[in-house]
Amino acid sequence: MRDAYHEELDAIGDGLVEMAGLVGSAMGRATAALLDGDLKLAESVIEADTRVDDLQRDLDDRAITLLARQQPVATDLRTVVTSLRVSADLERSGDLAQHIAKLARLRFPGRAVPRNLHRTILEMGQLAQRLMAQAAEVIVTKDVAEALKLESDDDRMDELHRMLFQHLLDGRWKHGVETAVDVTLIGRYYERFADHAVSVAQRVVYLVTGEYSDELPPGISPGQPA
Amino acid sequence: MRDAYHEELDAIGDGLVEMAGLVGSAMGRATAALLDGDLKLAESVIEADTRVDDLQRDLDDRAITLLARQQPVATDLRTVVTSLRVSADLERSGDLAQHIAKLARLRFPGRAVPRNLHRTILEMGQLAQRLMAQAAEVIVTKDVAEALKLESDDDRMDELHRMLFQHLLDGRWKHGVETAVDVTLIGRYYERFADHAVSVAQRVVYLVTGEYSDELPPGISPGQPA
Numbered sequence: 001m002r003d004a005y006h007e008e009l010d011a012i013g014d015g016l017v018e019m020a021g022l023v024g025s026a027m028g029r030a031t032a033a034l035l036d037g038d039l040k041l042a043e044s045v046i047e048a049d050t051r052v053d054d055l056q057r058d059l060d061d062r063a064i065t066l067l068a069r070q071q072p073v074a075t076d077l078r079t080v081v082t083s084l085r086v087s088a089d090l091e092r093s094g095d096l097a098q099h100i101a102k103l104a105r106l107r108f109p110g111r112a113v114p115r116n117l118h119r120t121i122l123e124m125g126q127l128a129q130r131l132m133a134q135a136a137e138v139i140v141t142k143d144v145a146e147a148l149k150l151e152s153d154d155d156r157m158d159e160l161h162r163m164l165f166q167h168l169l170d171g172r173w174k175h176g177v178e179t180a181v182d183v184t185l186i187g188r189y190y191e192r193f194a195d196h197a198v199s200v201a202q203r204v205v206y207l208v209t210g211e212y213s214d215e216l217p218p219g220i221s222p223g224q225p226a
Numbered sequence: 227m228r229d230a231y232h233e234e235l236d237a238i239g240d241g242l243v244e245m246a247g248l249v250g251s252a253m254g255r256a257t258a259a260l261l262d263g264d265l266k267l268a269e270s271v272i273e274a275d276t277r278v279d280d281l282q283r284d285l286d287d288r289a290i291t292l293l294a295r296q297q298p299v300a301t302d303l304r305t306v307v308t309s310l311r312v313s314a315d316l317e318r319s320g321d322l323a324q325h326i327a328k329l330a331r332l333r334f335p336g337r338a339v340p341r342n343l344h345r346t347i348l349e350m351g352q353l354a355q356r357l358m359a360q361a362a363e364v365i366v367t368k369d370v371a372e373a374l375k376l377e378s379d380d381d382r383m384d385e386l387h388r389m390l391f392q393h394l395l396d397g398r399w400k401h402g403v404e405t406a407v408d409v410t411l412i413g414r415y416y417e418r419f420a421d422h423a424v425s426v427a428q429r430v431v432y433l434v435t436g437e438y439s440d441e442l443p444p445g446i447s448p449g450q451p452a
Contacts (some may be wrong), residue, residue: 057438064307071297081290081310088314169404177399177406181391184410212283 005070008062012083015059017136019090020200022052024132026097027193031125033104034186035118037111045101052094056087063087075207082207086139089196089203093132096193103182112182114175117167124160124190131157131197138201142208147201151213157194161187231296234288238309241285243362245316246426248278250358252323253419257351259330260412261344263337271327278320282313289313301433308433312365315422315429319358322419329408338408340401343393350386350416357383357423364427368434373427377439383420387413 026045033042063080066072072080103112113121131150138147164187167173168180175183205213252271259268289306292298298306329338339347357376364373390413393399394406401409431439 064303067293067307068299068303073294077290077294081293084307084310085314088311165407168407173403177403178395180403180406181394181410184407185414188411188414 005066005072005076008066009076009079012059012062012066012080013139015055015062016083016086016090016139019052019055019059019087019094020132020136020139022048022055023090023093023097024129024136026052026094027100027125027132028129030097030100030104031122031128033101034113034125035111035122037104037108039105039108042101042104042108046098046105049094049098052091056091059087060084078207078210082203085203086200089199093193093196096189096196099189100186103186107182112179112186114179114183117164117183120160120163120167121186121190124157124164124187127153127157127160128190128193128197131194135197135200138204142204144205144208147205148213150198150201154194154198157191161191231292231298231302234292235302235305238285238288238292238306239365241281241288242309242312242316242365245278245281245285245313245320246358246362246365248274248281249316249319249323250355250362252278252320253326253351253358254355256323256326256330257348257354259327260339260351261337261348263330263334265331265334268327268330268334272324272331275320275324278317282317285313286310304433304436308429311429312426315426319419319422322415322422325415326412329412333408338405338412340405340409343390343409346386346389346393347412347416350383350390350413353379353383353386354416354419354423357420361423361426364430368430370431370434373431374439376424376427380420380424383417387417 026048029041030045032038033045063083066080067077070076106112131153134146134150134153137143138150164183168183173180202213205211252274255267256271258264259271289309293303293306296302332338357379360372360376360379363369364376390409394409399406428439431437
């Protein structure tokens with residue numbers, strides 16, 4: 001049986017996984033709202049972000065209470081500190097999904113994304129959601145190989161981001177400056193969201209190995225850090 | 227006389243102030259590099275960011291060692307946790323200054339910012355640097371009124387950011403899509419940098435009052451949180 005202290009630590013971990021689930025789902029729905037021009041869906045994403053913020057405050061308060069009452073050392077201490085950092089990444093990821101939903105709302109009944117970029121944005125949205133699901137799994141399993149795999153999977157996001165810029169800058173852009181501005185911001189939001197998912201995984205690597213992922217021997221890392 | 231523990235806590239505080247100084251200065255120099263098209267200056271800003279990253283790792287390691295060895299409670303515990311959060315804000319601010327320097331380098335020998343936007347960008351750069359200097363002072367003084375003032379000072383950044391968008395979207399934009407993309411990102415970088423300075427101040431408010439700044443009675447807060 002686990003003691004009350006480790007049960008509380010597990011509960012915080014469960015809360016982080018719940019946060020990751022919420023922000024991953026928010027990003028999926030924000031992408032749908034953006035591409036379909038769905039105002040109701042956009043508004044539901046915007047409102048739902050308070051739940052993520054509340055969860056973060058609650059988890060952080062519990063982590064700090066744990067530090068004060070149990071005064072953990074070694075791995076347990078690193079676990080609590082990591083949970084504070086991970087919750088910050090997840091809270092910020094929720095903001096980014098909310099930003100995308102707000103752009104969808106701002107352009108309603110129009111669309112922020114021109115038709116010929118839908119496929120790229122859809123892939124960015126799906127990849128963002130998948131990376132966050134992987135990050136949630138890494139929180140549970142603490143699997144370093146899986147965590148490092150996120151870094152290489154994130155390369156595809158960088159590639160999609162570059163493709164978006166190529167569309168913007170190939171000299172045949174026909175959608176005007178406002179849409180160029182929207183697409184620039186949207187691309188940035190997806191890329192940052194993916195960075196936070198990678199960051200969650202990197203924090204777990206640090207927790208398990210005591211090393212930052214860019215300090216691990218090259219054989220262990222399948223990809224370059226972002 | 228202060229004991230070794232409080233001396234170490236002070237030293238961490240000094241380190242945070244040093245980080246804030248470095249990233250504030252980086253933002254000032256990045257802005258100069260951007261507006262003057264100064265490649266050497268841009269490169270020096272880009273390289274100098276490793277110093278900020280190293281400082282963060284060092285400060286965080288010291289904060290975690292302090293948690294493990296001294297097992298602080300109450301205000302001392304909150305101070306250490308706050309230092310971890312503040313260092314994350316400052317590290318990210320350094321990245322944003324670096325992003326601006328990278329854009330200056332990318333467009334060299336050209337300029338990323340059209341002449342008629344120089345004044346707005348210069349003001350954004352100066353305000354960003356000033357907000358970070360205020361944040362550094364708040365770390366030292368722990369003055370809640372000063373911390374809350376940052377939130378209202380940041381309103382000017384939002385205004386400048388809106389002015390930038392008005393230029394982009396008023397239908398008379400003559401600088402092409404590439405420059406529109408650059409200006410969109412640059413505006414976002416300054417705004418985020420200022421948000422992090424505000425966030426540093428808000429964390430100090432939480433440290434001192436135990437309340438998040440948006441939970442304080444309206445009389446105490448001179449402005450709305452970002």
